[in-house]
Amino acid sequence: MTASTRRARMPRIRLFLTATAAIAAMMFTATVVGPAWAVPDYPSAEEVAAAKKKVSEKRAMIARLEKYLADLSVESDALATTALIKAEAYNQAQDSVDLMNTRVNSLQTQVDAANAQADQALEQLGQLAAQMYRNGSAGSSLNLFLNADKADDLLYQLGASEKIAQQSDQLYQRSIEKQRYAQALADELSAAKEELAAKAKIAQDAYAEAQAAANTLQAKVDENKALNRTFYAQLASLRNTSADLERRRAQGLADERAQANGTADTTAPELYDVGDANTDKVEVMFNFAKAQLGEPYVLGGIGPNVWDCSGITKASYAAAGIYIGTHSATNQFRTMAAAKKLIPLNQLQPGDLMWYTKEPGNFDGDKYHIVIFAGNGMMLEAPRPGREVRIVPIRWGEMFKYGGRPSAP
Secondary structure, three states, X not given: OOHHHHHHHOOOOOOOOOHHHHHHHHHHHOOOOOOOOOOOOOOOHHHHHHHOOOHXXXXXXXXXXXXXXXXXXXXXXXXXXXXXXXHHHHHHHHHHHHHHHHHHHHHHHHHHHHHHHHHHHHHHHHHHHHHHHHHOHHHHHHHHXXXXXXXXXXXXXXXXXXXXXXXHHHHHHHHHHHHHHHHHHHHHHHHHHHHHHHHHHHHHHHHHHXXXXXXHHHHHHHHHHHHHHHHHHHHHHHHOOOHHHHHHHHHHHHXXXXXXXXXXXXXXXXXXXXXXXXXXXXXXXXXXXXXOOOOEEOOOOEOOOOEOHHHHHHHHHHHOOOOOOOOOXXXXXXXXXXXXXXXXXXXXXXXXXXXXXXXXXXXXXXXXXXXXXXXXXXXXXXXXXXXXXXXXXXXXXXXXXXXXXXXXX
């Protein structure tokens, strides 16, 4: 693992709390969840060789092997979706931590300023009290009684004394108010720190779940690689082709299944008028995104050499000077909705964003995956653990009915 990869694996919790260290420790010590799948009775090399002798047995063996490949792909896809959903839950929890951390920092600044003002007011009050004591202002009434011939001067002193006393009282009241205000802010800061710690724990737990799901998926992917190589070789033997050709054929069938697994509502009604994409900014965005092709998916990755789905969309559009939301597929959808930049899928233009969801009928529901429309039925994505940033045909299953156009005016 490179240094840049290790940095990218670090979660985004940036706190003065010890939650940061706890999460970092989890990331480097997370254990792989062992697979718990039943092992089918796969055909041996001898069975495959025997099946070649009869056309009917050969066809049956081919069908059997293709079913194994399809089942492995379906299992892997289901685990991938789970991993993406949990990764999005972590990203949203981390967003909440970041927002709360900003509030805590703001309150800390206010508390420091309020404490400084309260201390200054107390100091001024003490200085005034000391001055009154030195000048004997409290004895003005007695001086007036004993020195009637100096009445005018003494009356002036008495008036000055009363004025000083009044100012002293006002200063005292202001000092008390400032102290109470500083204490109220300190209490609010203490409560905010407790809430921040609670949110950090939620994010920590969400990360642990997401990492466990990613580990489970990776274990399945690793297992499938060995099995697939065997099946590709057996199919190649039965069909008199090559293992690589069988691999590409199996991948094509898997892509077709993914595309046919549900259909998106591409004719959803327009919500409002959205302008065309800014082609210059889209070009800058794509130049950045395409430079990352082949780099691995990593939970929480937002560069420079590793990515997750919302990490690459955020960074790619940031390269073009466009903010599309936080490091979260759901937040990026809501940012586009708030900006009134959502369009039906039948109006997609290159550079538009597309989301996957388990709740297609829920406009405000969570979106677990985000991709960039690349044109001609293709999309650019950081797909899932175990895969790299890539451009592939669009998978329409579980696609949300609206896309987003960040570069629209």
